[in-house]
Amino acid sequence: MQFLTNAKFDFMSQRRIAMVLSMTVILVGLGSLVIKGGPKYSIDFTGGTLLQLRFPEEVSADQLRTELARVGLGQAEIVRFGAPDEMLVRIQQMTTVAADSVAKDALRERWPDLELRREETVGPKIGGELRGAAGQAILLALALILIYITIRFEFRFAVAAIVALVHDVVITLGVFSLANHEISLAVIAAFLTIVGYSLNDTIVVFDRVRENLRIPTGGRVYAEILNQSINQSLSRTIITSGTTILVVVALLVLGGEVLRDFSFALTVGVLVGTYSSIYVATPILAEWEQRSPRKRK
């Protein structure tokens, strides 16, 4: 089976439309971020406590809240987690150090057979450090990539690839804000994976561009070469994105609640990453060429 073998889509002429589309999505996401006062960080970064609890019976969030309010923790975030007898309690950092044991004791008084399936407590100090480390890791990765692509390709390729990556991460961040998902350590890992994946995709297209640029142009315009390169790698792009999306969705559906945010970030990221290689990274090369044409040998 084969498809798109002789694709001759004119991607470059659609680049302005794509730009409007991207900007719209980014602005909506940023708007949501502004309204909500920044990304919703998990306790990994803010400090606080997360309890995953299994109850001997079906319980409601209100029941839990009543018990927790008794000990002054009524503002805790309480959500059902997968099964009807399983709940997740999140308590943001507060003045009392032992909020976790206070909460557990209060709930155990009502449900003595409570099973504590997971607990994560992060002090404010470590939370701050992790935030710093996450930012550094992303910056480090981007810097290394910039250097590598400049060496292997050209500086403009590196810039185009980085813009596409930032585009992907910003959109995913916006979608997270819109969907009210939390940014945790695992989600940062997913973001870096998106960076890696999107880059992989972009490099494949750029590699074709690099190769096609070596062939004597015969009067072809730069945009045509770009179009040709995308079309030549289009079938590969779709297959690889397809298999990756399949497994990521498998992870999203079957991977359980603990991994849900992580898989969600990956799903969004793979889709956006595929789009951005074609409609963001490559068009930047076209725009760049229009402004400062490459010197032909």
Place this chain on the structure above:
Amino acid sequence: MKSFRWRILTTLAVLALSLYALKDTWVYYRLSPEQAAEMDPEALSDLKAKALRLGLDLQGGMHLVLEIDDSEAPEGTSTSDLMDRALEVIRNRIDEFGVTEPVVQKAGEKRIVVELAGIQDPERAQQIISKAAVLEFQMVRTGSETRRLVESLDRALARRAGVESAADTMAAADSADADTTAAQVAGADTAVSPDSAEASLEPPPVSMTQDIADNSGRPLEARITYERIAGDAGDYERAFVEETEVERMSRYLARCDSLGLIPDDVEFLWGSDAYVRGAGPVRDIYLCTKDPELTGEVLEAASAQPDPNGGPGTFHVQFDLDRMGRRLFSSTTGENVGRPMAIVLDGRVRSAPQIQSKIRGGTATITRGGGFPLEEAQDLAIVLNAGALPVPVRVEEERAVGPSLGRDSIDMGKNAILYGFAFVLVFMGIYYRISGLIAVLALLLNLVLMLAVMVGVFEAVLTLPGIAGFVLTVGMAVDANVLIFERIREELRNQQTFRNAINRGYERAFRTIFDANLTTFITAVALLWFGTGPIRGFAVVLAIGIVVSMFTALFVTRLVFDLLTRPGGLRQVSI
């Protein structure tokens, strides 16, 4: 094709090595609980050590990050000394608690990381590890001494309140000040604070000034009740405070202390437990000599023993003193017959029995009204035996996963890999036919090799994000083959022979694959550098997956194609 020999040999050797590296893992994880129970424990732990290690999030367990608080350490002690002592004490406690293969290590200058795998009760373990366990024997001052000091404190407080109430603004500042003091005291959980939970329940406080006026200038005395007790060695007095007033009393005492009103050689200490007396719960308060007569250092051994004074099934902790301790104990008790001596643990008075005569034997007990349940007595004995932490430690991070969640995660991970793999198999089979199946075969080999490298080379730990890394690899690793196949198809469209198409396809795709994978590798390295625990597990899997997939997708599938289309073999393979 004479190069076939070494290429086949290389492939087989890599496969054989991998299977060998995974042998112990295979055997270990297929053991049923009964079989494991039958095995020689040493052989079992040896086998376990060689098998793939599961992260705490998969096998259940606890990860703790503790930070030592050296702000009140005596002058001249270095942080690294304190750390070494704290590490030793924590190791001892864990050993006594009985956890297999604990990890206790330094992380940075002031942090200690503790990892306990497969632990059933993380809360209990945390208590044992982070308890300061400072044991002291302090003399209790007499009732009349207590009264005198309380009266003088009351007078000083009233005087200050009288001055401050002259201006409303000052009074506001006063109450704000008092609140911060209380918060600090509650947070630090020092001697004079009640349980921190109570702090958050407190109704909006009446200002100190108002309160002092309400109590006719005797805020402390008005809250203390004295009681005369007839002991065998003469009468003595005891003082207690209603539990609801403990918080406010603590605040006043903290304030007196910060104002330097309490003499340096004494301190107020609370009883460790409230008990019901009359209308409601009360808590004892003691004025003690600050310098302890004895400390936990003279303790020889502590153990949980049935408590003869408690109900059935209750226990107390009995401890013996060493020679030095016995001598000190004997002389102290000889000098102080008739006075109560407080047994103080972590700044709370556990009990304060009256010294009836000089005690020569070196045995004492710690208990509480009604006795301890066995587990609590045992835990206390553990921490007393292991010794006190040189400085307080604070739990900065705790991550605990129950064993049932770990099992669920493994099952889900297996399912996700299985389904992901099945999807890819079907997809590649339909799109690339036989060639697609070759790629899937390579993918399978890829997964085996990845596991083998994890176990055999890096001794890496498989975490839940690590499983996600495997799933992701299933999707992404076929990319190299997809790139190659697309190139081959292009060459075929250009009327190349199948053999030529294969050669050129592999050659031309190589550079693309290399560049694309290297950049992904860079991000994996950035993740490794930043990540902690589980995230690291993901990064390791991702990085290994990238390297291994280059081998399987480029080298192994090429070999298969070359073998199939060797002279005398197939003309072409469906692609």
